[in-house]
Amino acid sequence: MDPLDILTDLENVVPFFQPIFSADEQRVMGYEVVGRYFSDGQIISLGSFFQDEQIPDEYKVEVDQLLLKKALDKALTANEDVSFFFNRSAGLLMYEHGEPLLNELLEYEKKGINLKRIVLEISEDNYPGDLDQFDHLLRYYRTYGIKIAIEKMGSDSSYLDRVSQLEPDILKVNLRALRSEAKGNAFNDVLYSLSLLARKIGAALLFENIEMEYQLQFAWKNGGRYYQGFYLSFPNGELVDRDLLKDRLKAKFHDFITYEKRKLEKFYFTAEEFQAKVLEIVQKAKKGSSEELFELLIKEMNQIAFRMYICDEDGFQNSPNIFKTQHGWVTQNEYIGKNWSWRPYFLENIIRMRNERKGILSDLYCDIETGETIRTFSFPLTESGYLFIDISYHYLFEHEELL
Known part of the structure; x- marks a missing residue:
């Protein structure tokens, strides 16, 4: 599509609205506004228009402003608690110091639009400008109640830094990465870090590009408050009934909850089994040495564990590692004296076990050493001795409730 065709036919440039559903109410909480162009009976996305670096910014801003006005006209007819999400690149947002967008929003505020309903989805891709000035502009917008959502910000290595600096109201997570098994584990690890950070700064997680049920379940399980994607609803020229999927989402969430409760019950049952098994072994070796304890543990847990050792309450290892290799169990004396108190939750778990x-x-x-996904069963031996048993991935794989 020739950009000039769009610029000379702005009447056929229209906003479409993709519903965003909330987990807490199972209804539409807002809409992402996307640009469309009617041409010869076809509906054409304007994504390529805004991504074309050959098109001057002033033309893009003109189309953006038109979409903004038409969308806000529609917003005047919506419930007062429905939000509207507008995509803006950092470059376009900084055009004329951000005044065109703010001035238009202030005009609609006079017509009855509470600016707390406005969410700006920010992308910093390839932005060459001054980030300090950009951050200042965003802080200025927020003084009017406008919310900030981060869609994609710079390179992956700088993403968490920028989230920490801006403390956005909403973090968007793109679930397309779930399609790649190769990226699966890394994606889960980054998402876990992101969810912790979101909790610290009080941001909500919005999962987008949900195209299958398992992605909705993944979003729900990983702390998603808001959901968006073709599996739920396509962009539409009109605002949909807010309760469009209420019954369906309630049913899905019930299934997810039932599955997770069964899985948690099995997990705690397994933890109790480990408790009973290890307690019995420890009692048998109560008067013996740590070598005798390890011999009994190896005999009883050969198909479960791959490493075991004993630490004091400060995290200093006072036994060797007993490690399982292809040729059997070996003793690794070089680990004696190492300290593990720096590991997350180590001291917290010590206190829990002691109490x-x-x-x-x-x-x-x-x-860290094997690169495998594992769990560790920790057990209080004495007032100052704590046993750690690393559970192999092979065992976890055979017991689905542990993965």
Whole structure:
């Protein structure tokens, strides 16, 4: 499509609205506004128009402003708690110091649009300008109640830094990465870090590009408050009934909840089994040495564990590693004296075990040395001795509730 065709036919440039659904109410909480162009009976996305670097910014801003006006006209007819999301690149947002956008929003505020309903989805891709000035502009917008959502910000290495600096109201997570098994584990790790950061700064997670049920379940399980994608609803020229999917989402969430509760019940049952098994072994070796304890553990947990060791309450290892190789179990004396208190949750778990006098089965994590996904069962031996048993991925794989 020739850009001039669009610029000379602005009457056929229209906003479409893709619904965004909330987890807490299972209804439409807002709409992402996307540009469309009617041509010879076809509906054409304007995405390529805004991404074309050959088109001057003033032309893009003109089309953006037109879409903004038409969308806000529609927003005047919507419920007062419905939000509208507008995509803006950093370059276009900084055009004329951001005044065209703000002035238009202030005009619609006079007509009854509460600016707290406006969400700006920001992208910094290839932005060559001064980020400090850009951040200042965003802070200025927020003084009017305008919310900020981050869609994609610079390179992956700088993403979390920018999130920390801007403290946006909403973080958008693109679920297209779930299609690639090769990216699966890395994606999960980054998402976990992102969810922790979102919780710290009080941001909501919005999962986009949900195209299949398993992606909706993934979004729900990983703390998503808002959901968007073709699996739920396509962009539409009109605003849909807010309760369009209420019954369907309630049913899906019920299925997800039921599945997770069963899985958690199995997890806690497994943790109790480990507690009973290890307690029995420890009691048998109560008067013996740590070597005798390890011999009994190897005999009983040969198909479960691949590493075991003992630390004191400060995290200093006072036994060797007992490690399983292809040729059997070996003793690794070089680990004696190493300290593990720097590991996340280590001291917290020590205190829990000391107070509850009970073992703890850890969450899933990637083992530093083997690179495998594992869990660790920790058990209080004495007032100052704590046993750690690393559970192999092979065992976890055979017990779905542990993955």
